[in-house]
Amino acid sequence: MTYAKQKPELKLVISIGSNIPGILGDPIRTIAAMRPHIEKSVIEWNIALNHPKIDSQNFDKSLSFQWAPLFETDPLGGPIDQPRFINTVLVVEGEGFASVTPNEKAAKCLMKKFLELEKIAGRERENTEIIWGPRSLDIDFISWGGLQINTDTLILPHPRLSERNFVLIPLAEVLSKTQGKPTRISSQNIWPE
Numbered sequence: 001m002t003y004a005k006q007k008p009e010l011k012l013v014i015s016i017g018s019n020i021p022g023i024l025g026d027p028i029r030t031i032a033a034m035r036p037h038i039e040k041s042v043i044e045w046n047i048a049l050n051h052p053k054i055d056s057q058n059f060d061k062s063l064s065f066q067w068a069p070l071f072e073t074d075p076l077g078g079p080i081d082q083p084r085f086i087n088t089v090l091v092v093e094g095e096g097f098a099s100v101t102p103n104e105k106a107a108k109c110l111m112k113k114f115l116e117l118e119k120i121a122g123r124e125r126e127n128t129e130i131i132w133g134p135r136s137l138d139i140d141f142i143s144w145g146g147l148q149i150n151t152d153t154l155i156l157p158h159p160r161l162s163e164r165n166f167v168l169i170p171l172a173e174v175l176s177k178t179q180g181k182p183t184r185i186s187s188q189n190i191w192p193e
Contacts, residue, residue: 010102012042012092013142014114015158015167019075019085022122022136027086028070030121030137037120038139039065041113042092048109049100063094066177068170075134076164082134089142089170091178102147104154111154114139142167 016038018027025033043063068089075082100106121137143157161167 010093010100010145012110012144013171014038014090014092015087015138015140015142015164015170016090017073017085017087017138017140017166018121018136019083020134020136024121024136027136031070031086031088034117034121034137035067037117038090038114041117042110045106045110045113046100049106063092066091066093066174068173071166071170073166076166079134085166087166087170089167089174091171091174102145104147104149104151107141107144107147107149107156108151108154110144111141114141140167142171 016031016034018030020027022030024030042065046063071087073085073087075085118135118137118139123136123138140158141154141156142161147156149156158164158167
């Protein structure tokens with residue numbers, strides 16, 4: 001039996017969270033207001049990567065933006081008295097990524113765009129002494145295909161992904177939409193539940 005070799009799907013995974021009001025409003029309003037800006041930043045970044053191989057007028061149609069629902073989660077780390085977070089995940093895929101090989105320079109460029117969006121929402125990373133403290137907007141670059149980076153400014157895949165249910169649960173929701181939900185089976189007392 002021969003199997004057709006399939007090109008792996010390149011997915012860009014981004015986590016977005018907020019737990020204090022910023023200049024755009026409460027956490028839900030902030031995330032909702034930033035949603036089109038995040039999509040626009042990814043489109044512009046991808047156009048720059050693919051130029052001149054693409055028709056930039058129709059390029060945004062070649063990408064699929066799959067947003068998870070919003071989830072309210074307890075803070076992980078940081079001050080114990082901080083408010084709960086509102087979190088979501090964005091998965092981006094499509095033809096627009098077909099000709100781009102994930103690479104460190106491009107990933108850092110996208111992360112820079114995310115940091116600029118955080119500033120627009122009122123987050124000041126430079127002036128904080130608290131690690132994992134409250135924030136008006138937090139955009140984390142989780143992964144891009146199989147790219148592995150370990151630098152001072154960016155680590156991919158995100159090093160604490162497996163510890164973060166506020167990323168894993170929304171990500172599972174997105175993947176369930178595109179891949180179907182797994183079916184839980186009865187183990188008939190062979191496997192402890």
